[in-house]
Amino acid sequence: MADPHPAVDAAGTPAAPLALDGIRVLDFTQMMLGPYATQVLGDLGADVIKVERPRDGEWERGLTFGGRLVDGDSPAFLAMNRNKRSVAIDLKAPGARDALLRVGATCDVVVENFRPGVLDRLGLGYDDFRAVRPDIVYCSGSGWGQRTPSAARNRPGQDLLIQAASGLAYNAGTATDPPVAAGTSICDATGALTLVNGILAALLARARHGIGQRVEVDLFHSTIAIMCQEISAMVNLDLEVSRSAAGVAQPWLDAPFGIYRTADGFLALSMGDLSLVAEVVDADLAGLHPWTDRDEVKRRLDRRTPQRTTDQWLDVLLGAGLWAAPVRTMREAVDELRADGSPLVVTTEHPNGEEIELIGCPITLSATPWRQRRRPPAVGEHTREVLGAVLNPEELAALDAAGALS
Structure with missing residues (x-):
């Protein structure tokens, strides 16, 4: 019972085989x-x-x-x-x-x-x-x-x-x-x-x-x-889930991991050395601990990031080697795929x-x-x-x- 519609190219020549041809x-x-x-x-x-x-x-x-x-x-x-x-x-x-x-x-x-x-x-x-x-x-x-x-x-x-x-x-x-x-x-x-x-x-x-x-x-x-990594931390370090009060994006991770409002939208700031974040964003962060002070770090960054646009912050953060990206809608993401x-x-x-x-x-x-x-x-x-x-x-x-x- 062969597939009655084998693929052909524009000239009618059978196309190259696919990985699961015959299955x-x-x-x-x-x-x-x-x-x-x-x-x-x-x-x-x-x-x-x-x-x-x-x-x-x-x-x-x-x-x-x-x-x-x-x-x-x-x-x-x-x-x-x-x-x-x-x-x-x-x-x-x-x-x-x-x-x-x-x-x-x-x-x-x-x-x-x-x-x-x-x-x-x-x-x-x-x-x-x-x-x-x-x-x-x-x-x-x-x-x-x-x-x-x-x-x-x-x-x-x-x-x-x-x-x-x-x-x-x-x-x-x-x-x-x-x-x-x-x-x-x-x-x-x-x-x-x-x-x-x-x-x-x-x-x-x-x-x-x-x-x-x-x-x-x-x-x-x-x-x-x-969720293997989170469960590994829970069972092997005997930690309980503790969501951040300020909105650090995952319960188990240090600041600055999270979403931040900018002057014209939002950006995501992923895992990064807090001393480097302090150097390029806010020097007052330098004395804080990324885990024990994570809520305070997040709140200070939340007050700072609306002072520039998303693109301006991306220039600063990416230029410093930090992991950051704009927060976009699905439509914006698909429009970019189409344009590319x-x-x-x-x-x-x-x-x-x-x-x-x-x-x-x-x-x-x-x-x-x-x-x-x-x-x-x-x-x-x-x-x-x-x-x-x-x-x-x-x-x-x-x-x-x-x-x-x-």
């Missing part, structure tokens, strides 16, 4: 954890077959941003589902399980992020796919893990909830603030990229050792893992044919660079193309008659 992925995922991971695999060349509900498709197609959709599709769905083919099928319909197992027999990887046990009960678990493809790589993503106590395993695994339960949200803000959530779905994104790493490691193990296996990744443990001709901002089509902009793959490979081969699919756009490669016409017609297909 096929059966994708049962939804929301961000799974779809972002499988999009990365698709960007790198895998043939990703996305399984969705008939008619409405994946749940995230309907997620509004600012109360709006992009011509009927969520901007979140469009952002994470290029380079995929869509099969719309009712998993509970007669014949659906057999059809999907037959597709699975042609696949290298199966990815799902239902709650633990859901696909097993539908006969689409690891053992079911391993029976038709012994070296299958079967990856399960979840909120809390497959083997955590049942009470935790069945909690909803959503990004904000993981930020809250992991301690991540409690690390942001000042001492008198409530816990502060990140401005993006950081736990989902971390889990997704961890999922990619697990799948690639399992594919390498299969190539080297001839074995398939199950891969498990969850949001909670992935988020705990990215960055390959990270890509243009493609909405399923309705209208042009849309998306963020591309952030991985640069010199010999096998990622490529945008497919726009995000319409619900069930490739159902008959994919299933017709493993079912005969009578079997496909029977599924259709049973109302299983979109």
Whole structure:
């Protein structure tokens, strides 16, 4: 069941191979954890077959941003589902399980992020796919893990909830603030990229050792893992979280680490020798200790930085070898990428044919660079193309008659 749309250049010559050419992925995922991971695999060349509900498709197609959709599709769905083919099928319909197992027999990887046990009960678990493809790589993503106590395993695994339960949200803000959530779905994104790493490691193990296996990744443990340095400090130095009263940006770090208002905006000042900061910003800081006096350092800098513009301060700070940057909006950052001709901002089509902009793959490979081969699919756009490669016409017609297909 080869991908029927190989990439060609303008002259019709087949394009250079991609890193994951020849790898096929059966994708049962939804929301961000799974779809972002499988999009990365698709960007790198895998043939990703996305399984969705008939008619409405994946749940995230309907997620509004600012109360709006992009011509009927969520901007979140469009952002994470290029380079995929869509099969719309009712998993509970007669014949659906057999059809999907037959597709699975042609696949290298199966990815799902239902709650633990859901696909097993539908006969689409690891053992079911391993029976038709012994070296299958079967990856399960979840909120809390497959083997955590049942009470935790069945909690909803959503990004904000993981930020809250992991301690991540409690690390942001000042001492008198409530816990502060990140401005993006950081736990989902971390889990997704961890999922990619697990799948690639399992594919390498299969190539080297001839074995398939199950891969498990969850949001909670992935988020705990990215806080490894803070947790190391907590457990090995017996420190408790102590957010700065003045707003030093992380609980464990010395001043001047933080965000500062300027005459025309804000700037970020990262880790730096306080004596050097005193030399170029305020000589009175020289007698203060960067940790025990961190709140006083922050407050003095807060009084000083509004006296110059952001650009003026950047000239001073960067010129002295300190780490600083302007605080910008997302629009300003993307406008700069566009102006620089960055390959990270890509243009493609909405399923309705209208042009849309998306963020591309952030991985640069010199010999096998990622490529945008497919726009995000319409619900069930490739159902008959994919299933017709493993079912005969009578079997496909029977599924259709049973109302299983979109």
